[in-house]
Amino acid sequence: MIDYSNEIAVFWPTIMKAWHEHKDKRPLIECNLLERSVYTYPAKEYINTLSERTRLKTLRQYTQVVAHGGMMVFIIDPERRVLQSYIYSANDIEPQKKPKKTTKGISKKKVEFVLEKK
Numbered sequence: 001m002i003d004y005s006n007e008i009a010v011f012w013p014t015i016m017k018a019w020h021e022h023k024d025k026r027p028l029i030e031c032n033l034l035e036r037s038v039y040t041y042p043a044k045e046y047i048n049t050l051s052e053r054t055r056l057k058t059l060r061q062y063t064q065v066v067a068h069g070g071m072m073v074f075i076i077d078p079e080r081r082v083l084q085s086y087i088y089s090a091n092d093i094e095p096q097k098k099p100k101k102t103t104k105g106i107s108k109k110k111v112e113f114v115l116e117k118k
Helices: 005-025 043-047 052-067
Strands: 028-032 037-041 071-077 082-088 110-114
Touching: 005 028, 005 037, 005 071, 028 043, 037 043, 043 052, 052 071, 052 082
Parallel strands: 028 071
Antiparallel strands: 028 037, 071 082, 082 110
């Protein structure tokens, strides 16, 4: 599994802006490394685009994290054909908080999905 913590730290101000603008809708946040962009998506619509193999697990994780005030962030790395999720608790997304550039000290879970060739 690839650790994208450093990439998330770079995107963090934009992730937080997107989250706070749309948190009442509980979006999923996607960071596209190739485009260097951050997007928000309606969670259920986004999750329904995942493969059947990962859909239920992702929905379960998403439901659990948002019930406790957290968020789910997906990193999409088209060059490596990787879609990987990170889960952040409500404490991680407090205003003015920035994730550390290492995996220590941040409550997150990583789940990796390999993009299917279309």
